[in-house]
Amino acid sequence: MLFNKSLKSLIVLSIVLGSCAILSAWSVTDTYFGNKFNNLDARAFAMGGAGTYNDMRPFAFSSNPANLTLLKKNLGFQVNTSYLRNEDNRSLPLYNSFDSYIDDAVYSTNVNKYDDFAASILGSYTIGAARFGLGAYHKPLLSFDANYDEQIRNNRNTDSDTYPEMIARNGIANTGLLNQTGFVYSMALYMDDVREINIGVDYSLINGDIEQLKTIKWTDWARTTVATTDPNFVLPDYAETMKTTMEGSQIKFGTSIKMNSRLGIAASISPKTILVNKGMFAIDKSEYSTSATNMVDASHVETAINEDYILPTEFRGGICYQPRNIMRTWLNMDLEYVQWSDVNEAFDDVWNLYVGVEHQVDNHLPLRFGFQSLQSWQFATEQVVVNGVSTDVYIANKIITPMITAGSSIKVMKNVTLDLGFGYAWREYEALDMFGDTYYNDKLYTGRTSYLLWPNQYIALADRGWENPDKVRESFMTLTTGLSFTW
Structure with missing residues (x-):
C-alpha cells in the first residue's frame, strides 16, 4: 500500500529505530507509539483487566471516573506497583542444502525487566439521595522503555568449537515515560435502597520526556x-538519537449503574487526544582507524521535531454480575472499542476483550482468574523500486496479544487490603530486520573487491525485506501489587 508523501515526515520518526508498532507490552518494537498501561489496579488486573464497573478499590476511578462514588467510601487511598519481565526472541527460517525448510534459527534473544507505580486518593460525601466525590490519581500512561543488544559475527567455520569473530555490536536503548495526572469529579443519584446511577468526569494532564x-x-x-591491511581503511560507527518532550491534556467521561443487588453495568469514553511532541532527531557518524580513540572523521546531522502525537478514541463498556452461588462470586467482563483510524487511515478500528472472575473461598480468601485479548498494530516501511524510482511502501499488520491472569488478596487490617496479580502474555509476528546487513559490508569502506571481515567470500550481504522477515516471539510476565485503605 502506497501512501501520500505528506505522511513521510511523521512516519520517518516512527521507523528511525527500525520498526513501529502499538502493543501493550514493554517491547523494543514499540518505539514510536509506546507501551500502554491498561489497568494498574492489582485486583482488576488479576481478573483480566476487567474493571469498568468496579466498586471494590479506590484506584478503580482511574479507569472509569463514575466508580469514585460507586465505591461509597468517605476516604480512600491506594498505591500500586508493577513489575514486568519481557523476553524477545528473533529468528530466521533455516533451510537445508535442498532448500527445504527445517526450523527457525534464533539469532537474538533479549530479556529485560521494568517496574512502575501508581497512586490515587479520593473523598466523597452523601447528601440526601445523592453522593458527591472528588479524587486525584497519578499513573504512567505510556512507557517507552526498551533495550536491545545484538552481536554481529562473521561466517567463519566453527568446526573448532569456537565462536566466529564478532565484527560489530548493535544496540537500542530507549527510556521515557508518559505520565498522567488526573482530577476526577463524580456524583451518584440513589433511586432506592439498591439501584443507583453514577456519573463522572476525568480531566488529566499528560507529559513526559522520551530519549x-x-x-x-x-x-x-x-x-x-x-587497519592492518591499510591504515587508511576506516569503519564508521553509527548512532541515531531522538529526544522529545510530549505534553497535553485528556478528558474522559464515565457512568456506572447498579441495576439491582446482583448486576451492574458501566461505560466510559475518552475522545481523540492530541499531544504536542517537540524535540530533535540526530544522526552521528564517526569513523575510527586502529583504535576507538583515533577518530578520523565525524558528522552530525540534526533535525527538529514539532508534530502532533495522537491518542485514539476509546470506548469501553462492562458488566459485573454476582450470581447465586455457594461461594460469593463476581464475574466481570469488558469490551473495548479503539478507533485507530484516528491515528492513521491505514489502521482499522479494533475490539479488545477483558474477562475475569473472583471466588471467595474459606476464610474470605479470594481466588481470581482472568483473560484478555488485545488487538494492536504494527506499522512498518520498506523501500522498493517502482518504475525505476525508489519509493517508500508502508505496511500495517494487525497483531493479537492474549494474556491469562490470576491473583488473590490479603486483609491486612479492617480497612487495609493487599492485592496481588500475576499475568502471562505472549505474541508472535513478523517484522523487518532492525539493522540492515549491508552496513557490515566492509568492501563499501575499503573499496576492495574482496571482504576483509568475512572469511567465506561467497556471501552477498543485502538488506532483508518482507520477502524474508524476522519471526518475533515475545513473552511477558507481570506481577502487580496494590495496597489500599478505605474508610
Whole structure:
C-alpha cells in the first residue's frame, strides 16, 4: 500500500529505530507509539483487566471516573506497583542444502525487566439521595522503555568449537515515560435502597520526556583487521538519537449503574487526544582507524521535531454480575472499542476483550482468574523500486496479544487490603530486520573487491525485506501489587 508523501515526515520518526508498532507490552518494537498501561489496579488486573464497573478499590476511578462514588467510601487511598519481565526472541527460517525448510534459527534473544507505580486518593460525601466525590490519581500512561543488544559475527567455520569473530555490536536503548495526572469529579443519584446511577468526569494532564538511541559499533577486532591491511581503511560507527518532550491534556467521561443487588453495568469514553511532541532527531557518524580513540572523521546531522502525537478514541463498556452461588462470586467482563483510524487511515478500528472472575473461598480468601485479548498494530516501511524510482511502501499488520491472569488478596487490617496479580502474555509476528546487513559490508569502506571481515567470500550481504522477515516471539510476565485503605 502506497501512501501520500505528506505522511513521510511523521512516519520517518516512527521507523528511525527500525520498526513501529502499538502493543501493550514493554517491547523494543514499540518505539514510536509506546507501551500502554491498561489497568494498574492489582485486583482488576488479576481478573483480566476487567474493571469498568468496579466498586471494590479506590484506584478503580482511574479507569472509569463514575466508580469514585460507586465505591461509597468517605476516604480512600491506594498505591500500586508493577513489575514486568519481557523476553524477545528473533529468528530466521533455516533451510537445508535442498532448500527445504527445517526450523527457525534464533539469532537474538533479549530479556529485560521494568517496574512502575501508581497512586490515587479520593473523598466523597452523601447528601440526601445523592453522593458527591472528588479524587486525584497519578499513573504512567505510556512507557517507552526498551533495550536491545545484538552481536554481529562473521561466517567463519566453527568446526573448532569456537565462536566466529564478532565484527560489530548493535544496540537500542530507549527510556521515557508518559505520565498522567488526573482530577476526577463524580456524583451518584440513589433511586432506592439498591439501584443507583453514577456519573463522572476525568480531566488529566499528560507529559513526559522520551530519549531513544540506536547504535552500531564496530569491534576492536574489526577495526584492527581492516587497519592492518591499510591504515587508511576506516569503519564508521553509527548512532541515531531522538529526544522529545510530549505534553497535553485528556478528558474522559464515565457512568456506572447498579441495576439491582446482583448486576451492574458501566461505560466510559475518552475522545481523540492530541499531544504536542517537540524535540530533535540526530544522526552521528564517526569513523575510527586502529583504535576507538583515533577518530578520523565525524558528522552530525540534526533535525527538529514539532508534530502532533495522537491518542485514539476509546470506548469501553462492562458488566459485573454476582450470581447465586455457594461461594460469593463476581464475574466481570469488558469490551473495548479503539478507533485507530484516528491515528492513521491505514489502521482499522479494533475490539479488545477483558474477562475475569473472583471466588471467595474459606476464610474470605479470594481466588481470581482472568483473560484478555488485545488487538494492536504494527506499522512498518520498506523501500522498493517502482518504475525505476525508489519509493517508500508502508505496511500495517494487525497483531493479537492474549494474556491469562490470576491473583488473590490479603486483609491486612479492617480497612487495609493487599492485592496481588500475576499475568502471562505472549505474541508472535513478523517484522523487518532492525539493522540492515549491508552496513557490515566492509568492501563499501575499503573499496576492495574482496571482504576483509568475512572469511567465506561467497556471501552477498543485502538488506532483508518482507520477502524474508524476522519471526518475533515475545513473552511477558507481570506481577502487580496494590495496597489500599478505605474508610
